[in-house]
Amino acid sequence: MSLQDLATTLSDTRLAIELTDSTWLFGTIEAVHVLALTLVFGSIAVVDLRLLGLWRKDATIPALLHELLPITWGAFALAAVTGITMIFANPFGYFENFFFKAKLVLLLLAGINVLVFHRFVLPRATSAQALAPRISGGVSLVLWLTIVSFGRWIGFTI
């Protein structure tokens, strides 16, 4: 099944029709998406700034992760559900949009960064001078800033 077929399938669904007919549904889902992504970005940025050694040095990295990861995952799930829902409103437009496709690739890279962090970086993050946590935090911050930017750019280019 090609992307074109998938777009056709999505645009034929009841959800797609509801989204394009309703005057308030898309905006509401988008507002929830904004709220969710601000929680995702905000919670990740706090951890990244800590990894970079720039903020919250009062807390250990595991303590900060314990405090913030539930917010990150809960909000990410909400952002994913609302994000996928928005695709139904204009599947052809999104699938042809450069910033949409690039955002998906960046999300994949951010996911890989999370896996690398938990598998390799966190177990070795024992000293304050360690370089790997700083690199991990910097990569994450740049990735998520770009993801948020590309998300906003979709709205101007679709």
Added chain:
Amino acid sequence: MEILADFATWLAATPVAALVTSRGWIVPAIQVVHIIAIAAVVISVAQINRNAVRTRAGAPDISLTLRQWLPVAYIAVGILAVSGALLIASEPGRALFRTVFWVKIALIIAALALTRAHGAAALRARLGWHRVLAAGSVLLWVGVVFAGRWIAYADGWPGAPA
């Protein structure tokens, strides 16, 4: 409305309006800054609320949480005011003439007042009020985000400048 229309006309003629509309990427870039600052407010308010709800009355750590996060929220609100003003300057005939924009301003004033009251209550160790103040400020800030996103979709008042 007439004063507002005059203000919008004046604003549209300022160098700031000319600058922010001079390149297509400037407005979305300001919006990204605005969203990042919203993220700072939202995570601050979420953290304060969460600790307020968790903390048993009399526990000390809520005032630490407030000391840690309130400055972040206030600095972010300052960035939001500046970036928001630039966004209005980019299209003066838009936000000012939509009811939802003024609802948003009212919600911001209420949310700031409640957040301040929360900080003050913490200083005076009136911990019993934390949950009410925390829940109230979270709801108000969520309302601010919704109203903000809704500016893009609301109809302008009849007779608003184009």
